[in-house]
Amino acid sequence: MINDLLVARDFSTSSDRALHAAFAWARPIGSTVHLLAIQVTNDNPFEPAEQRSGPLERLREQLKDRTHSDMAQSGYDPGSVSVKHDVQRGEAAGPAIVRYAERAEIDLIMMGTTGRRGVRRAMLGSVAEEVVRTAPCPVCTVRATDEGKPPTVPERVVIPVDFSAPSRPALAYGLHLAQQVNADATIVHAIEEPSAPLIYGIEVGEKTKSSGSEALKDRVHRALNEWVEQATADLGNPPSCDVQVHTSAPAAAIREVASSPSDVVVMATEGRTGMERMVLGSVAESVLRQAVGPVITARSFAEVL
Template sequence: MFRTILVPTDGSAGARRAFAHAVALAERYRADVHTLAVDSADGGVDTTARLASTVEAADTTADVTQADRTGVAHEEILDYAEAVGADLLVLGTHGRTGVRRYLLGSVTEKVVRLSDVPVLTVRAGDDARVRFPYQNVLVPTDGSEQAAAAVDPATDIAATCEAHLHAVSVVDTRAMGTVTRPDVLLDQLKSQARSAVDAVAREASHGGVDSVRTAVQEGLPYRALLAYVDEFDIDLVVMGTHGRRGVDRYLLGSVTEKLVRTAPAPVLSVRAPDDAAQSTGTSATPE
């Protein structure tokens, strides 16, 4: 599935961890790796010098190409990804707590929102869980087109790594108190959720995944998914999402963004094909 992997790096500990993870993926998929250092046009931190040491420290059989550019980081990353035909971007990120986790601005967040190809974010920090090959892969779903975009990559990765695939749908119960018959609505939503995870299970089985676990849960989606990640020792979360342009890209709220920031395991964000072209639409659990 992955043939050309791009790893932007600034030489930080998080970037080095992302590079090591990308190399492990590249070796499994026999993919080429490109590393990119972007120096700011205003003469900020020189990242180019750090790039060579990151690559040299890696013990890998993958073909690694080094490049450097000057400019606005996320713009240069997306432009370079298109130029080399990258089909996966791997970036380091860090979790935030308190008020800071609700503030935008990081390069990784902008790339996740704007990239047309899947973006794998790898957390830094002592609480991060970064392991490969993956043993447990989670794909959240609500049956939407955005969620469906994640199923093929999740299936391919789980089959390639001989991992267990977990298909989970979370019924958001926050609106139950505003309807006349919350019990009837809850039953309907749970039935839809069950259909969604069963559909993922069928597709995964057809795609060569030997072990598939399905679950329907209730609660606040991102919190329920975080709890699931911890309970089942998930190594990778694969989620469908949609991109945003203009003012909307600065608005928070998506489940994917919250998991990118808080999940201990890496998160692979996958854009739906129509969204990659139009950047429109909404979804619940996966987005």
């Protein structure tokens, strides 16, 4: 499922964490890691073009040297992972990363996010957000933290299901990933009281306060188990699955379940709210900006299964 994994490198702390995560994931999966550096040509429009651009081959060699140094410092054997290096020029980093992913038929883009607090737009980073919105494949964002420990292979894959059409292929993708990395899977749904009559089969006129009842939780729990059974029907050795039903807001429930840096969240960027927030739904946006561990999102997982 993840044969080619792309890491966009700008040698920041967040980029380094994405690199470490890529190597950790690539070894058990057997993926080839593509390391891409983008030479942005319009950083300073007042400089002559020849001063803003150097030979790409020299930059590629510098990227290789830096990668080997980073791997050695982190204890990785450079020969244990298949690595390709490339350098591209572009007027902006985001579109250049997306073009490379399309051309190289990348299966997963792994990017670091800024992890800064206080400034809402800076918590994800403009380049990462642009790639998440426009990439042709799933994108895994890895937050920069003060923790010195590098990211590891996921121990648990958390898969939110809101019973929308996009969440079904996201569930299948997450279960396949859990199988590949030998991780457990947790499927989580948050009951939203105002939405209960529309989603859970409650007749109009029933008291919406029943959305928190044990009967409704049982009904949702059974529905989730049916989805899991259908998604694992073709898996020879399906992962261990835990199904949870919460009564809090969706983003809060997801963050509560995925509370460890070794938890990875897999979710579609579009849910029941459709195109309300352009391509990036409000729940996905909140999880991307605040999740502790990696988050894998895609506009449609159905296109990559």
